[in-house]
Amino acid sequence: MNGNFAIMHDIPGRLRIIIPPLGDNKDYEKMEEMFASLSGVKKVRIEPIIRSMLIEYDLELMERKVLLGYISLFFEKTWCDPIDNLMGKVTPSIRKDLFRSVISGFLLLLAFTRKSVRPRPDIIDYAVVISTGYTVLSHGNQGQNKLGHPDIITGIITMLSLGTQNILQVSFVTWAVNLFEIFYDMYRTKAV
Template sequence: MYFKYKIIHLIPGRIRLTVPALANTSEYSAIEEMFESIKGIENVRIEPIIQGMIIHYNQTELNHKHVLRYISLFFQQAQADIHTLLPGREELRKDLIRSFISGSLLLAAFLRNNVKHRPDAFDYLVVISTSYTVLSHGENKLSHPDVITGIISMLSLGAQNILQVAMVTWVVNLIEVFNDMRRSSQLLYL
C-alpha cells in the first residue's frame, strides 16, 4: 500500500509536511502525542485545515529520513486499518456472495422453467436459497425492503408463481446490498 505525503519545508531539526491522510481523522492530539513519544522527536503540531504536520526533532538522535519513515509507517498502517477493520465490510462481502449465488440459481430455475410448467424440488431449493439470502442480510429482518417486498409479492402473485416472487425479492435484496456497500465506502471518506 502506497502512502503519499509532500515535504513542504525541510531544515535540520524541522520538517513541514502535507499529509492528505490527516483528512480521514480527527484524533490530532493522539497522533501528536504518539509521535512525541518517539525518542528524538521533540514536538509535533498538526494543522488540520491544511492537512499539515510540523515535526521538530533532535538531529543528534534522528535524521530526517528516520522521521519520514515513522510518518510513512504510521499512516500506511492507519490507512490499512481503516480499510480492513471497517465494521461490516466482511459481512457485506458475504451478503454479496450469497446474493450472487441465489441469483445464479434463480437464473437456472427460470431457464429450466421454459421446458416444464410444474415446480419441482430444484425450484423449492432456489426459493429456500433466496429466502436464506434475504433473511441473512441486515439486522432488523422484518423491516428490510427485501423482506417486505417478498411478503407483498407472495400475497399479490400467489404461491403458484413462487419463482417470480423469489426473483423480485432477490432483485430488491441485491439493490439493498449495493446500497449498503456504497454507504460503507462513503464512511471511509468521513
C-alpha cells in the same frame, strides 16, 4: 516528494510536511500523541486546514530518514482506498448487512445462470433461499419488529403472488428491496 506527502521545509531537527491524506483522519490529537511518542520526537503539531504536520526532533535520537519512513508507512495508500473512502463512514452493522446482501446477490446470480441448464431446483436454489432469508431477517436492529421491514413485506407479498414454484424470483425481489433498504440506511446515517 513521496506519493503520500511533500516536504515543505527541512531544517535539521525540524520538518514541515504537507500530507493530503491527513484530511481523511479526524483524530488529530491521537495522531500527534502517536508521533510524539516516537523516541527522539520532541513536538508534533498538525494543521488540518492546510493538511500539514510540523515535527521537531532530536537529531541524535532520530534520523530524518527513519522519521520519514514512519510517516510514509502511517499514511500509505492501499489498493482498497476507494472502498475505504465509501465504507469508512458506514457503521459496522450496516457493513455486515451489506456484506450478507452481496453474498446473497452472488448466489442469486449463480442460481439464475444455472436455471436454464437445470429447470428443477437444486442445492444452489435452496442455498439462495436460505441466504436471502437470513440476509433479510438479520437486517436492522435486533429489537425491531421484523414484520414491519419493507423487504419482509415484499417477500411475503411476492411469495403469495408468484407461488413457491417461482422461489428464485421471490428471492430476487426480496433481495433487491433489502439492498435498497441497506442503501437507504447508509444515506440516513449520512454515510454516502
